[in-house]
Amino acid sequence: MNKPLRRVAVFCGLLVLALLARVNYVQFVQADELSEHEDNRRVAIERYAQPRGNILTSDGKPITGSTETEDTDFKYKRTYKNGELWAPVTGYASQAFGATQLEALNDGILTGDDDRLFFNRTIDMLTGKPQKGGNVVTTLDAKAQQAAFKRLGDKKGAVAAIDPQSGAVLALASTPSYDPSSFAGNGEKDSEAWSKLQKEQNEDTPMLNRALRQTYPPGSTYKVVTAAAGLESGDFDLDSKTDSPDPYKLPQSQTDLGNDGDNPACKNASIRVAMQWSCNTVFAKMSDELGNDKMREMSEKFGYGNGELDIPVRAAESVYPEDNRPQNAMAGIGQASNRATPLQMAMVAAAVANDGTLMKPYMVDKLVAPNLNVVEQTKPKELSEPVSSDNAQKLQEAMETVVKEGTGTTAQIPGVTVGGKTGTAQHGENNEKNPYAWFISYAKGEDGSSPVAVAVVIESSDTSRDEIAGSKLAAPVAKDVMKAILDGKQ
């Protein structure tokens, strides 16, 4: 009986070996994957085990906080100062619903778990101090942000403001907004607040970050890009007359395209005049003459088609698609399937204002360790050079004409040179929905350089359809944001 007995013993040994192999696989090979799995509650428990570091505005004021809770799992809870105002920047950090945007991307720094804080952590551990989180210093200007949010008010819309010279994001507002504090915990109230904010229950989608994550037809604001392509091609000049009929019959089509208010100045108008009165006929024909490839190329130089624009929160991709002739002509005036985020249009204004150089937008200035050492500093980076300096200045002249004596007069700021472009984008089937009101602009300081470029979009408001226009709705918002920045500079 001993032979089978030995075999049984070996078999039992194999069973134990299989167990040992398995636990090694689970606890060694799979350990990281399991311990960081999104469903693993320990991740959240760890995240809130100590007060979280803060997210700060550019002048060093925290827009977040932490408070101690009674909860058995989570010792601390995230709080937000003026949460609705800053939600598009911070995102949220909720015990029950995870984290997004800066809260998620910089989670390591904020909790103090980042590898770059290893040294701090070790010292704290040795000296018996509790772990501390670092801070995230953003580039956002509190006054500009407030101006944007206040002026948007109860209208649905978004504002993106950039410093053209560095690419630093100065304001990033989206309305309607939400207060991330309302669901920062994991109680029943938090769940209720959360579900009320979800798409299914709230058609206003307050949690949508319209400035970064939503694309709209850019409407006439896109004419700046068309004009840039025209000037760069060498076939057009700022003040020479174009050969443009009014109305313009779209190529390969029987459809006539007219101009807003049937402005007689649009016939054969120069780029400057066409910009001044936002002539559809001129720019649609220009887009057609340049062709789909050239238009797309110029759009992409301005940042279109970049699916990985991380600032560090990823912005949605703006698209200028490959298209047929009539569609391309329409896309040249910001309609058809041309879609852009407010950030993208702010980048267009910024590139023009910065003499043709487009800087990569960013909204985190630096990451700071708990002991205030700088862990990471963002350096401004050039993204591309869509137009030459000469042509950029011509575009500036055209945009300044728009504000001085064109469709954008509502954006005038006394004593300051402002360049802008209005837009009213049709959308919906047969254009029956209320159009989007757009405005992109920049302001010039005394030395001729520009400290701010803004894009504003307003999706809908109580204003009757006829009155919706970039100049009435969007330009005053942009003006307030620019003023806030300029006031801060003095």
Added chain:
Amino acid sequence: MSSNLNINTGSNTTVSPGGLPSRRNTELAMLIFAVLIPVFAYANVGLAKDGSLPAGMLGYGVGLGLLAAVCHLVVRRWAPYADPLMLPISTLLNGLGLVLIWRLDQEPGITTPALGGALAPGQLMWSTLGVALFLGVLVFLKDHRVLQRYTYISMVVALILLILPMFFPARYGARIWITIPGVGSLQPGEFAKIIIAVFFAGYLMVKRDALALASRRFMGLYLPRGRDLGPILAIWALSLMILIFETDLGTSLLFFGLFVIMLYVATERTSWVVFGLGLSAAGAVAVASFAGHVQSRVDGWLDPLARAANGGVTETAQAMYSFGSGGILGSGLGQGYSRLIGGIAPKSDYILATVGEELGLTGLMAILVLYALLIERGMRTSLAARDPFGKLLAVGLAGAFALQVFVVAGGVTGLIPLTGMTMPFLAQGGSSVIANWALIAILLRISDTARRPAPAPAPSPDAEMTQVVRP
């Protein structure tokens, strides 16, 4: 009969004629560790949870020490040649189990009155009862061969124990408990595994020749005769019935595996293993294809991290997170979150998840190696035993223990589908801890007999005769 068989089957290599050293002092030294480690673990939990040594630590320590001391003295007196490792390992596992349950009792979320409140005191009481039974077996069971007399009685008792739970309501999705009003509930399967090993050992010892030799060769396999196959098919059917009516995958697997192992050892015929595996596979597939209970376990095994139907995180996934978060060194006793598994599970079926999370891969491997050692000592006892009944009984008990450890640990770590059995000694459960102490006592008794120095050869009657006949 037995004395004759000794000569034929007793291993000449493992039992030296002069007898082995008794190793009682080794056992004592090991026992001291086996008591100290849980006491330190207990202190560790207290320090981690409250920053102070737990109240009553001295009392528990002294209590555990006294129990161990009594065990040691009884073994010294009544089973002086018994294996020196089994008692310390069992004591250590039981002590660690108590600490782990006590540690989980500190979590208010899983220690609600609805879940039975604190379970460590109860477990301590059951452990004491288990140790009492252990002592009783050692004192009153002078020779394990006595059990052979009860072959058919044990069969009847085992059948009753296995069938009884069908008449009681299911708890936690399995019908494996019998509830006695006023006393509490009992898991008869734990006792059945010992009793059935006794029955198999007795039955197979008598039938082994018929099973082994009366067979036809067919395609390289020895096919058993129909009349010998009968009881095996009956056992197979019974294990399927347990699976179907009690929805207890673990017990039926253990039960059938035990039978195959003992059959194989008794007959030395590989064909029995092939039959056994074939039958169990057929049964498992047949049951799995229509029993939802089994299916959901298989699903949980194939995709452990999948969310439950209600969108929540499943127990299986929670256990995997426990293991993953424990990593190599673990979070330290008292500093893990295995309570997230929820309900009573972390104290019973999933207690290994707490080990994995708080003691880490290192601790979990150490525990598994302890089990492996215990199983190995059981197998060695079987090898050393001089009588076939003792051999079969020892391999049966050790095999049942091994299968149970494998089924539970494999299920909890996701190696095989979860079957819901208790981790011997470690997990909360009165029946389990009592039955396992009895199991260890029987193994110790067999090993004592096996390692006892061979009695001096009886004076040969023939030799006497020649001397008596004198001129």
